[in-house]
Amino acid sequence: MQTATLTERPGTATAPLVSVRDMTVKFVSKDATVHAVNGVTFSLDPGEVLVILGESGSGKSVSLRALMRLLPPRKTQIGGTVQVAGQDVLAMDEAALTDLRGGQVAMIFQEPMTALDPVFTIGQQIAETIIRHEGVSRQAADARALELLELVQIPSAKRRLGNYPHELSGGLRQRAMISIALACRPKLLLADEPTTALDATVQIQILLLLRKLQTELGMGVIFVTHDLGVAGEIADRVAVMYAGRFIESGPVSEVMLRPLHPYTQGLMNSTVHAGLRGTRLAAIPGAPPNLARLPTGCAFAPRCAYAEDVCRSELPTERYPIPEHMARCIRVDG
Amino acid sequence: MTGTEAAALDPRDRGGPAQPLLIVNDLKRHFPIKGGFLNRTVATVQAVDGISFSVMKGETLGIVGESGCGKSTTARLLMRLLEPDGGEVIFDGEPVGPGGMALSEMRRQIQMVFQDSYASLNPRLPIEDSIAFAPAVHGVPKAKARARARDLLAAVGLAPEQFARRYPHELSGGQRQRVNIARALALEPRVIVLDEPVSALDKSVEAQVLNLLVDLKRDFSLTYVFISHDLNVVQFISDRVLVMYLGQVAEVGPVASIYGGPRHPYTRALLASRPSMDPAKRMTEPPLTGDPPNPINPPSGCRFRTRCTFAEEVCAARPPPLAGLVAHDAHLAACHMAAKGSGHSRAPT
Structure with a gap:
């Protein structure tokens, strides 16, 4: 198979922590079928950080939620195979899923205020998770909750255990949510734009904290963001998503410094950074496609300056000009 | 032709090119927090606490700061969507308010664009009617207002024959923000206050809207007050930059000077917090630990001192004045380390 370097790593002793093959997610309603994810294949090693980079509607959050089956079951059709820590997630029943969520796999979200329960204290919420998954006593759970708050560097942790979410600032709330996610020492942490709503000076604190915890605890992390700078700070590997597909993926330095796909290049060029004052920003024309009416062929072709007839008729295959660095574009060799 | 020259040719101009279009003096707004017995005021949020600045004709003033620093309250005070508790706003030499410029006239001259492109449009009106609404209220005949709405749609890059009769929910976020910008232009204002206009947009669309704003400023001889938390965007679009911290001005100056030689430790930390995009x-x-303190009980003296590594006794004792290093300095900072004879060990001698 062409994607061998991305999906299987012969020679690595450890089995991949996450193995996703040709995953599709469709949302079906009376009016339309929305093709949110259209064939995503990747694997993640234990202790590796994969950043999925994409704009709104690219399917990055949906992909992340599909790994934990957090999507409304009646309206969602998930296809392909999804394995986490050797278990087939798509075959799990509700009981097995509840064991998985918060146990081996934990998730942090963009808005801690909606992810935390407003009527319980931070300490209660951490302890609840530990008791549910590890069956320890209340006392042991409380002690561990305190350790966790210290782990995420919340000042005067003991006092903060008794705080309700609304009593904390945005940065502390995000730290509290991370401590709940880490409560049962997950092997895999799923992060859905956890720093997007934070101020600049707080965002970098949380990013550095996540990077430190990830290294210390040896967690695998899948981090979804639209922010190129965030990817540059935290990723081992980056996958760029467009219209429900990975259109480029590779080691972070390759993708950030030598992007192959015209969309990734456009994203880099249109991102405002120092030194662009007085120049015209190289914006990508147009807008992403409607996922209810996906174009045949390359989904980026309608916005691409290099598009040819074949781009509009056929989906470009995955190409590897160098091992590990993939792009779905006919202009790329390999 | 520079922006200033363009503004000077404007028949509405009163004060001449040297007269700042907007002068804000010691603007204040405190929000009381009610609670307890008899619903008394138990605390006060000092959202905007005595800020002063001016905006020259044809320039873009960028206002940056973290959430809760009062930048959006400042925008709302400028527009008088909120009543200030103190201070004054002078528009082209004329104070706004009783005895001076009428509010309705001021709101004709200053228009605003908000962050949430959907919430700021009427969902039940086709977009051309939304754009034509304000001119019609101000006495422009309906047919004329609608014709102008179509011209403005074309000016913001939305083909009128395709888009004029659409409703807001039929547009993408970037397209809706274009409509909001067209609507802000409908009354031919001289100033547009843009409150986080591109923050909700995707990066590829953000670049399109920023390019559009640059073009419109030139074509319509506009002056911008551009509020954002994104330092890169502010650097791109602004001529001068004002940094706010907890309801006060921390630093203000020309964009190159602020980004090239920040004098306030908060500005330095903000700039250093930007991820680099280079994994190497x-x-x-x-650069900074902790969150911004609660504006209900701001620290005494310099409000930044609780997060500042250089804080000394003088920082708690006295608020630092907003001052330059030389006479008539265009670059001002409110820091004891930048003020001669302040008593701080790092102050210039």
Whole structure:
């Protein structure tokens, strides 16, 4: 198979922590079928950080939620195979899923205020998770909750255990949510734009904290963001998503410094950074496609300056000009 | 032709090119927090606490700061969507308010664009009617207002024959923000206050809207007050930059001077917090620890001192004045380390 370097790593002793093959997610309603994810294949090693980079509607959050089956079951059709820590997630029943969520796999979200329960204290919420998954006593759970708050560097942790979410600032709330996610020492942490709503000076604190915890605890992390700078700070590997597909993926330095796909290049060029004052920003024309009416062929072709007839008729295959660095574009060799 | 020259040719101009279009003096707004017995005021949020600045004709003033620093309250005070508790706003030499410029006239001259492109449009009106609404209220005949709405749609890059009769929910976020910008232009204002206009947009669309704003400023001889938390965007679009911290001005000056030689430790930390996009240059230590303090009980003296590594006794004792290093300095900072004879060990001598 062409994607061998991305999906299987012969020679690595450890089995991949996450193995996703040709995953599709469709949302079906009376009016339309929305093709949110259209064939995503990747694997993640234990202790590796994969950043999925994409704009709104690219399917990055949906992909992340599909790994934990957090999507409304009646309206969602998930296809392909999804394995986490050797278990087939798509075959799990509700009981097995509840064991998985918060146990081996934990998730942090963009808005801690909606992810935390407003009527319980931070300490209660951490302890609840530990008791549910590890069956320890209340006392042991409380002690561990305190350790966790210290782990995420919340000042005067003991006092903060008794705080309700609304009593904390945005940065502390995000730290509290991370401590709940880490409560049962997950092997895999799923992060859905956890720093997007934070101020600049707080965002970098949380990013550095996540990077430190990830290294210390040896967690695998899948981090979804639209922010190129965030990817540059935290990723081992980056996958760029467009219209429900990975259109480029590779080691972070390759993708950030030598992007192959015209969309990734456009994203880099249109991102405002120092030194662009007085120049015209190289914006990508147009807008992403409607996922209810996906174009045949390359989904980026309608916005691409290099598009040819074949781009509009056929989906470009995955190409590897160098091992590990993939792009779905006919202009790329390999 | 520079912006200033363009503004000087404007028949509405009163004060001449040297007269700032907007002068804000000691603007204040405190929000009381009610509670307890008899619903008494138990605390006060000092959202905007005595800020002063001016905006020259044809320039873009960028206002940056973290959430809760009062930048949006400042925008709302400028527009008088909120009543200030103190201070004054002078528009082209004329004070706004009783005895001076009428509010309705001021709101004709200053228009605003908000962050949430959907919430700021009427969902039940086709977009051309939304754009034509304000001119019609101000006495422009309906047919004329609608014709102008179509011209403005074309000016913001939305083909009128395709888009004029559409409703807001039929547009993408970027397209809706274009409509909001067209609507802000409908009354031919001289100033547009843009409150986080591109923050909700995707990066590829953000670049399109920023390019559009640059073009419109030139074509319509506009002056912008551009509020954002994104330092890169502010650097791109602004001529001068004002940095706010907890309801006060921390630093203000020309964009090159602020980004090239920031004098306030808060500005330095803000600039250093930007991720670099280069994985080889990863940060190892955050430039600043902690969150911004609660504006209900701001620290005494310098409000930044609780997060500042250089804080000394004088910082708690006295608020630092907003001052320059030389006479008539265009670059001002409110820091004891930048003020001669302040008593801080790092102050210039």
